[in-house]
Amino acid sequence: MNARTAGSRTLPLIAVTMGDGAGIGPEVVVPAVLDAATLARCRPVVVGDADRLRQAASLLDIDCEVVAVREPADAEFLPRRVNVVDLGLLPADLPWGALSPVAGNAAYEYVKRAAELAVAGEVQAICTAPLNKEALHAAGHLYPGHTELLAHLTGTDEVSMMLSTEKVKVIHVTTHVGLIDAVHRIEPGLVARTVRRGHEAMVGAGVPQPVIGVCGINPHAGENGLFGYGEEEEKIVPALEAVRAEGIDARGPLPADTAFFLASRGDYDLIVAMYHDQGHGPVKVLGIEAGVNLTVGLPVIRTSVDHGTAFDIAGKGLAEAGSMLEALRQAAEMSTGFATAR
Known part of the structure; x- marks a missing residue:
């Protein structure tokens, strides 16, 4: 050899x-x-x-x-x-x-x-x-x-950033924009396309049926309208319904403060984060030393x-x-x- x-x-x-x-x-x-x-x-x-x-x-x-x-x-x-x-x-x-x-x-x-x-x-x-x-x-x-x-x-025209460590993988709906701009940009079509790109990347990496956890935007994923102004129902739920109809196992919207813990113990193959720090912070705590950044799409x-x-x-x-x-x-x-x- x-x-x-x-x-x-x-x-x-x-x-x-x-x-x-x-x-x-x-x-x-x-x-x-x-x-x-x-x-x-x-x-x-x-x-x-x-x-x-x-x-x-x-x-x-x-x-x-x-x-x-x-x-x-x-x-x-x-x-x-x-x-x-x-x-x-x-x-x-x-x-x-x-x-x-x-x-x-x-x-x-x-x-x-x-x-x-x-x-x-x-x-x-x-x-x-x-x-x-x-x-x-x-x-x-x-x-x-x-x-x-x-x-x-x-x-x-459109790509997604994915971070990969041994414990958790995360793909971002938005990345290098301010938080207020990120919330405005998030809409069902973008969320669905991001989930699809993540699904395709995981299948390509050898996970034939990935389980994908999708974070909410607000604390506790809005907690049934208690936090925020219904962003989860307006921007994320329709996307999840669309990709599930295609056979993608996407679950959520999930409270981000627990989603990464669940992923690190193996409940999810991939987490979809709504904005930069929501995804980057946990990933860097869990494995920046051997973390990898991938551009998907x-x-x-x-x-x-x-x-x-x-x-x-x-x-x-x-x-x-x-x-x-x-x-x-x-x-x-x-x-x-x-x-x-x-």
Whole structure:
């Protein structure tokens, strides 16, 4: 068995974007793409800056060769070799841990190139290291984050953010909007489409009949009108009736303060959160160290670490690569080309 095949299967090519070069992205990417378990599952090719990866390897005291390739198909997968589609966008003296429009623009370009490769079928999935939203905006790329950026780059009208940990998985009806705006945006059609995307993702991940718990908006899911103004009955119940008629096992609306506990003990395969913090808070308590962020609804597979650029520890060799390792594992498992020779 070698780095190209596992048994009779051709391992999927995964484009790994380096993220913001001033953050911990390079430090989590290098050990993750060299990991033996990673190389047994996929063929990772970094899209980033070769020199920054070399700097990261040096400060981590990792003995490896960082090799620039023109295309993922040109990569060779050998021990202690990091393959990188080198865009060469960062200055050699870029400070670690400091907000930089230059790094923000580079992070955008890495994602753009990876999306082009995925849409063209040259890689089977994208796995992203963290970018910094403020740096991204300072560079003139006004996207709330990876989710919306990838939707734009792939021409996708609507996608959903899913967070995955060992204990719980959650998909969001709304994400990067203010709470008041989120409540206004929530409507039966959006809730139903989110449930369907979550159902499809779980089936694709090997859960043939997922049990899906759908959170309410108000405390205690409104408690029969005691809290709120009937949002659950107006915005969520019709969606649940629609997806149940399609054979999807969606239950709710559930009080969010208990739904995640029930999911963590196995009652639900997936939780549908109505807004960003309703889903993110419990997930990060239950497993941020190995959490993975997935964008559901794209024409390509995309997974990501579930943490930020961590400027406070960048360049110090302190970053943990666990989330990146898990993101690569899930990207490999979800890749449609995993069992297809290319």
